[in-house]
Amino acid sequence: MRPSTSTSEAGAPLLSGLTAGPDVDALVDDRALLRAMLDVEAALTGAVADCGLAPTSAAAAVAAACADPSRLDLGDLAAGTLRAGNPVVPLMRALEAAVEPAARAWVHPGATSQDVLDTALVLLVARASRPLVGAARAAGVATARLADAHRDTVCVGRTLGQQASPTVFGLTAAGWLGQLDTALARWLLVADRLPAQLGGAVGTRAFYGTDGEAVAARFAQRLGLSAGPPWHTDRQPVLDIAAGLGALVAACGKVATDVLLLAQTEVGEVAEASGGGSSAMPHKQNPVASVLVVAAARRSPALVGSLFGSAVHEQQRATGAWHAEWEPLLDLVRLAVGTCRRTADLLEGLEVFGDRMAAHLDDGGGVLMAEAVAARLTPALGRGDAHAKVAQLVADIGAGDFAAALRKDQTVLDALGENGIEAALDPRGWLGSAPALIDAALARHDELAAR
Secondary structure, eight states, X not given: OOOOOSSSSTTHHXXXXXXXXXXXXXXXXXXXXXXXXXXXXXXXXXXXXXXXXXXXXXXXXXXXXXXOGGGSOHHHHHHHHHHHSSSHHXXXXXXXXXXXXXXXXXXXXXXXXXXXXXXXXXXXXXXXXXXXXXXXXHHHHHHHHHHHHTTTOEEEEEETTEEEEEEEHHHHHHHHHHHHHHHHHHHHHHHHTXXXXXXXXXXXXXXXXXXXXXXXXXXXXXXXXXXXXXXXXXXXXXXXXXXXXXXXXXXXXXXXXXXXXXXXXXXXXXXXXXXXXXXXXXXOOBOHHHHHHHHHHHHHHHHHHHHHXXXXXXXXXXXXXXXXXXXXXXXXXXXXXXXXHHHHHHHHTOEEOHHHXXXXXXXXXXXXXXXXXXXXXXXXXXXXXXXXXXHHHHHHHTTSOHHHHHHHOHHHHHHHHHHHHHHHTOGGGSOTTHHHHHHHHHHHHHHHHTO
């Protein structure tokens, strides 16, 4: 049987779908990049014509040549890219061949390859931002719903992997919501000022004479991007993108990590709506969505780090650092969109088992309330002695009944009395500001949703 040759990399589609999906891949694939570069070339000649530096007929001819990417052969462009070191040079040659002689002088006017490729990559980021923001907002809506619905669902709070003190699941969800919303707000700031790049050979815009600022402004306007000075060796815009995308993936990773821990068999406080099976164990329903989000969160820092590590560019144009950005940037965009979508799906279908949460509150016969007991003993014993007293009781009983030990201890009984012990052992009496914190997170979410 002859193997399939429908993809350039055998087996790649089997894995790529785990990160995102065909529609997300299409946002940043070679065809999308070609489309973006053509849009940039058309906008560039159009901007030069807008400023009276090129014939409008030439701008129309270049725009027509850029209108249909299918006229260009990706294989030929790829071969030219290997020779030139970037895809803009072979694209420029192809466009020159596609227009009449009178318009050829106005293909790629006054720009350098970096202007076109940097702007095209930013354009891809801008185009991917809409589904990215949509997915992040969907994740936030689902999380806000969980926070509100479970504001009274008391559960065990865990620190350093151990039971600590009581909390409510609504506050856990509010914590997720805060991270998602903070990351989204940061990304919206980045997306709102994504810049076009236009500097010419060494960043002076010399080709346009004294009209460089006007040409750059029209160029950016045509593409829906921000205008500003050239950033050939000032890679802060790339770092903003990297940090913004990485923060979104990290926020999703926090959600998925908590879900994985709470969904463990021995805990069983939450479950994904549908899990994946095991090739060996018939009984397993693995939390696949959470696993894949955590996998993305593990991959993201390397991509962010690669972009930060490539940010020092020498003099007016870099030798290699610029080239090192292209693939990690597109990989990070794809990862971020796919991860936010998967997190939204995970949260929308998350099952929460309040009865299991309530059962775990009684583990250790009330030992979860040790902090509350020590706090109530402090006025009578002093903070240090109260803490030591409770710690000794916990050590003495081992896996025994903490509540019974308190009632048998005369010092505790004298200080608190039966009613005081009862109150100290009530998890609902030790929730502090949890309701206010949930309300604050929901209010911030509503404010962000209105933007």
